[in-house]
Structures are given as C-alpha cells and as structure tokens.
Amino acid sequence: MSVPSVFESFNAKLLPTKQLVEDYVPSQHMMQFASRSHSILVGTRGSGKTTIMRMLQVEAVSIAKLRGAPEELLGTTYYGVYVPTDRMWAKQKDSYLEGAADRNLANLLVARLFSLHVLDCVLTSLTFRVTPSSAAGEVFGKVQLSSANEELLVRNLVELWELSPVLYTIPALRMAITRHISEITKTLSSGATFANMPTEKFPSLELGLRSSVSYINLALEENEGLWCFLFDELELAPAGTYNQLLELTRGGPTNIIFKLALAPYREDNATAFDQTDAFAGHDYNTVNLQAGERGLDFARALGDSLLRRKGFPGTIEGYFQEPEINLRTAVAEYASRDSSLAAYLGRNGIEIDSIEKVSDKAGGTLVRKIQKNVFLRSRIRSERGKAPRSPLRIFAGFSSFCRALEHNPRLLIGAFSRLITDLDRNNAFDEVLQLEVLSSIERKCSAQLGLQPIDRNRNGLRSVRDLIYRIAQTIRDREIGGVTFRPDYASMFTIRDSTSFAIREAVGIAQNMGMVVEEDVDIDDAVSEKRALRLSYLFSHRFSIPDIRGRIMPIERFISRIKRSNKVRPHLADTLVKALKNEQDDDSHQLEFF
C-alpha cells in the first residue's frame, strides 16, 4: 500500500452527498450556522466551510434525517441550495474582464453567468425534490410536481430569465441554461461585444432569486416554502456579489435565507468582517471557524472516525506518544545560566533552588506561565551560531499536534491518515513520526507561500513566505531569544490603516491559507488597531517559538527589527540566513532529541 501524502485529504466539494453525510463529524459551529437565519461563515482553506455548507443542502439533510440526523440538523426546515464557486471559474472571470473590449458589458455578462449558475443550482435542488425517493417513509424535501404545474413554472422562469428551452420541463430548462452559458462564455472569450444581448431585461440576482423562489413555491403549492441559498467561496465570485448578497440579509425576501461562506481576506482588500449597511448580529450571525479553539473534541471525533474506517480499534489520542519533559527542571537548570531570567525570578520572589517544588501560591503559577518560553529560549540561545537542530519534542503529543494544525479539519484528516498508515508497522505514533508529519505539512505549506509574490516593498520581502519567516525570526531572535529574558514576549501583530498595501495583501493571502490566524483579543486604545493576528502554530516547531499567544505589536515592528539587528550584529543575521538556507535545501531531517 502506498503511503498517502499528508495532503491526500478529502475535498468536500467532490464527495458524493451520501458519503459526505456518512463521514460527517458533528461540529459545534454547525448548530450556530444551521439556524433559521442569515449567516456568514468565515474560515480558511480546509477549515470545514464546504462540509458545513453542503451538509445543509436539501439532498444532504434528507439523507441525514432518514439515517437519524445529528442534533444540529434535526430542526432544519428550509430547503438548502448549494452554490459552489469554482477557483478555475474565478480565474476565467479575471481573464474575461482583462481582455474585454467593453469592460462594462463584460462585467454585466460575467454577472449574468453567475446568476445563471445560481439558477442551475436551484433547479438541481428542485430536481431532487420532485424525484420520487426509493426510501420508505416520508423523506424530507420530497414533493410532487404535476406536468401542468411544471410547465407553468418553467414558462414563468423562461420569461424571467430570457431562456429558450426546447421543452417546458426542468431538464430542458437546465440544458437551455448550459447552452446560454456556453454562448456567453464564447462571446467573452473572443472579447467581442454581445450586441444582441437584451441586457437591460435580464433580472438582477435579487429579483431573479426572489421571483424564481416565488414561482417555485407556487408550482409546488407550498406557500410558505423556505429556501436557503448556500453560497460557498464567495471571495471568488464576481466583484460586488458578496456585498450585494450581504445587503439582501437586510430587508430581503422573507422566503429566502442566505448563508455565505468565505475566506477571511478578499482580493478587494476587504475582510470578511467589513460591513456595508447590514448590521452584524441583527441581520445575520457570523460564525468564525478560525477564532479560538476548534476543539480537541472535534479533532478526537474526526480522528476516531478515521481510525474506525480504516479498521483500527481504540481512540486516535490513545495512539499518540506523549513527550515526557519536565519543564520546571528545564527552567531551574537554565535559570542558573541566564542572569536576566534569574533576576526576573528574583524580583518575583522565586528562588532558583526551589523552582521545581514551588507551590502555586508561592510563584508556581508564574513559573508555569513562563516555562515554555524559558525552555525555548534555552534552546534558541544554545543554538546561536550553529545549524538548527531537529524540531523539539515539546511540540509532540496529541493536543500539541492538533494545535499545530490549528484544528483544521483538512490538515487533521491528512495528518491522521498519514499517521494511521504507520500502524501496519508500529502500534503507536511515536514523537519522531509526529514531528516528521508536522514538518512535512509545514514544508508543503511554506512552499505554497513561497509561490505567492509580494509587491515591491521597503523590507526586501519577495514572497509571502519571506514575510512569515521574517516575523517568526523576530519572535525567535528578539522576543524569545534576545539578550534579556522577556516574560511578556510579543508574538501577535496588527494591521493598521497605514500598513502598506503589499504587506496587507500578503497577510491576507497567508490568512486565507490558514498560515496567519486572527484572534479575538481586547485591543487597548494605545494600540488602537483593528485586527490581531498571529502566525499559525504550524511554524512553532520549525522556529522554536511558543504555540501560545503573546503580546501584540504592529506588524511593522516585526518586519523591520531584523534590519536594525543587522546593523548591530550582522554576523547573527548572516548565520540565521545560512542556517535557514541549509534547512530549506535539505529535505531530510536528521532527527536528534533535545
């Protein structure tokens, strides 16, 4: 059996609906998102947005209810229409607009393409609803549609959307949509104007959806039929679509719910949380898949499910070897060699000799708070001037492993799958294997970051990876490994209005990939920033930096610090660069234990 890549994880978009429902692991976020209200779901790549969205489509709910739905889906009473937005389509859209002789017309045609795509998705869901089920008993969403009503419905839709099917049936209408999309696409590809297109008659997305749903409910004789449009990957949709849909959550049609999923950062440099007139919390609720702890419980459930599918007993956590490291001993040992640390402990009334046994009341709480910092500091300073050693065992263990992957479902599935293949040879996931898997994932993610260029900037950064590494180096060399021990090291950063577009965009790209994470923090007035971000803990083991939140600083102070340190201690920068270069070139880690 070949060993799967850690990225050989599933893509929820491609899974058959039956399998999606079978493999579904309940999520705390679903309960909130599945409510009978407009919602926005924000999450990075692989965070589970598409799974959640697709689970709400009528086909999936129908299957789930027949099989005994999870609690969060039991109460679903709306008919979900899943509307995917394809990354390839988004690239084509950009090329159409770039090559267009008449950009306004091209924009209109691109918007029409999107509207037709949405209509086709509606008809897909409708087809499911009107097709008899082979399952016994009442099936959610199923309904009868007579030939006469179907004809009437299609005639109404044809008039509304200016289509020309060969028959007034739903399959014929779908074929007409396909044909029309093909015609528009050919016109856009050729860059020609679409002189005969009666653009002024084509309905807006809002009017189109509102009217279509009304016609459908009429045909199905369901006056109160409630439909839910599940727009996925909206950051790829035509410009303005997101804002247009957001507007519809306020005072939009009452028989339609909108649920929107998107990445944290959009290309128009806005964030998922920028608002127009719609008022968050009042018109829609926001579910953020990236903020806070996704939950070890979820990771456990996911891992256990994978184990069962692959035929192994027990729990996923049970297979993880946990590192046996006494951090207090490490603190005690290092304190005797680091005068700044010793001074800090002294100021807080902690004797070096009693560190290992000091009670919480007498300073144990403080020691616990700084021990990871100290442990990493001792490693960083001992390596100064030498080639970096292997990743630290401190980052192994089930909870650390999951935290490094930010509890991202796709990464977890890929990583767990890789680990589980090893169970053919061993009966546990030892620390070496865990760190190998983390390193492999980190290298692949870093490689992807390296492909994303940054516009010209003052800091000499050429790619998004450069930015991430620069921040990590600053945390490592100044905040943790600096001359003076800092109990309140900085590891989080903010984006200001004055932050350059190039840096802002680079951070956005990294955020959408899950390599930069937004955190809920209280931002004090002195900093007066909008967003607090940190590097993904995926980089912690590589750079020996803590996987715990630290203090916040403006991003500029992370980026520019290396430059100043270059002036003071040029050999350090050179050494680091050489070390990093060696590490990047050498794909085979010779693991040693610290």
Add this chain to the structure above:
Amino acid sequence: MSDLHAVTAKGQSDTSYLSYYDGKSEFAERTLAFLKGLGESWDLLVCPGDITDKADQANFEYGWTFINRLAGELSISKIVAVPGNHDHNSRLEDVIGADPKIHMQYITPQFPTSVDSLNEHFWAWRWCHEDAQLLNIVQIDTSAFHGFSSSERDHGRIHPRTRLHLINHVKSAEYPVRALNLLVCHHHPIPLPIVEGRDDYQAMAGGSELVTELSSANKGAWFVIHGHIHMHYIYNAQSYTSEGPIVFSAGSVAYKSQDDGAGSQNQIHSIEIDLELSKTNGSPYGTFVTWEYQPTIGWQLPVQGALTWRGGFGSSERPTKLANLIQERLGADKQLKTADWLELEQMILHLIPGDLNALEQRLKDSGLGLAKDENRYVGVRRL
C-alpha cells in the same frame, strides 16, 4: 482508437492523417493536445490494430510509439492492442527472412502487451488472456494467417483449433469469473450487411461461433472491440441467451476515407463501463462518447453520422415496451414531467443506438418524439 494507418512517405499522406515527416506528425500532436484538454482519466487504451499501413515497418514503429506516448502522457496504465491485417506483412515484401509478424515481435516497447509471457502465448497460440483483477482481457490475432496464402489476407480468421483452445481455457478453472470480459480483435466477428454494400466476406471466419460460445461459458459479461471496417457501430451479438456480448466497432482514427458515407468518419471513442451493474445484469452496461476529426477544425463532437456522439449499451428494455411506457406515463399531458423523464432517461441512455432509433420510430408512429437539445435528450414531446 483503431486503424491508425500511420504513414511516413510523402506520397502516402493521402492515406492517413497520421502522417510523419521528419519523425513528427501534426495530427498526432493535435490528437494528444485534444485528449489532454478533456481533463479526463482512463484505465485502458484499446487499439484493435492496423497501426501501420500496408505493413510498412517504419510506420508501424511510429504508430506504436504514438500509442505508447498517448498512454504515457494521459497516465493510462494499460494498453490493450492487437495487430491488424495491415500490420502483418502478408505480402511478404521483406525478402530477407520474410516473416509476416517478426517486426512486431521484436519491437520496443513490446507488442501487443508489456508482459513477456503474454506475448509468448499470443504469438505462439494467436491469443492471450490476462486476469486484470477487475476484468479479464482476451486478445486474439485474427490476422494470424495472413501471409500463408493470398486469399487469407482478404478476411480475418480464428482457426477452429484456436477457437477450441481458447474456449476450453475460458471454461476452465484457470479463467476466473469477473464483472467484465474484454475481447479485442482486429476483424469483426460477425458478417455485417452494411460492410461494402454486399455480402461481407471480410469478417472473422469462425467469429460467429466464437462469440456464441464465449457468451455460453458462464464467466460474466462480454464486451468485444474490433476495428478493420472503418465504421463505427455497436450491436448485440448473437447468443443462445439474452446476455450476449456487446460488439463495438471502433472505426478508424486516421484513415482518410475515400467516400463520405455515414459512419466512415475518423473517430475516437471514450467508453465507460459500470462494472457493478455489468456484473449484476450479466451484460455490459455503460455509455460512450465519440469525437470526430474534421481536417480544418480538429477533434469535435460529431454533427452527423450513423451514431450520436453519446450513446449507451446494457439497457434491458426493449424499444416497443419503452415506447408503450412513455405513452402510458404521458397520458393526456403535453409533456412528460421531470420525475417520469428522469426514470426513463436512464433506460434510454443505455439503449444501443439501433434500439434508440427503433424507439424514436415507435414514438413517431404515436405522434410523439424525443426532444433533443444539442444532441442531448431532454424529454418527450407531442409532435
């Protein structure tokens, strides 16, 4: 992809589109680019022979290299090929050590399979069998007697002893039951009245007996792919049971037809077979898509021809019964509603084209018709 008829000399470029100059062929590049652009994946590449034209050995090498290149670049793990009458040197024109097949036996990559033992068996016994786990693959050399006498090269043949040898092997315990049995040969196994407008003498002698006996062997469904006649056709072969083989004539990829008769266009076919349903039904169940080559345009879905661009096989329904069912469901309505159409659509999709034509005729007799939109059936309407 059948009947490539690869050529190299300038004067022969009227014979085939697959013509090579200085080792390169524009048609080959276009075909590869087209297939790559489809973005699809295939498990097998089937080539039922006539890779070269008039036994030209250099051309055979070009054609076979092209087939292997296609497989490599499209990530197709297995090629299933057989020689055709044009591949055998039946006129013995290589004077020194003349042997109709020797150039094929020593070519690189190996031909017709990549496995020594299979090739040894094929050249020795004129057939070979591979258990490919999900299916059985049987390859027969129906041109094996070409070069023995001048009349043999006019038709195909499976010798009675060879046939018996093969049938006994299929019936034996060594031959496993699989969801599908794929038989690839160059000549059509059953004479066809459409061939050359007169009694067909080119068919495989012994072929009718072969397909009848194979289907009686109780080893699963049989799907036969052949070339030679440069016509795309699909039909149910004769059998003592209703689970007879499906025979698929692959036409020609590149041979330049001298007439414009329907069905003689240059074609590539993508066939999808549902192994589970084939096993359940005892008969191959699937669909196919055909692309045609137009010299000035390239590869595209056909706009005319004996067959639609998209068809099927394996439906257990009969045209008359389906027509009656459609009428019953339609009742007095003007059109068939979606729920009924979707149920019937699957049955219609898997009718062989002949049955589909019959269905359309039966419906027409009742004042009904299958509605099409860009070669895709979308419903039933009153005419």
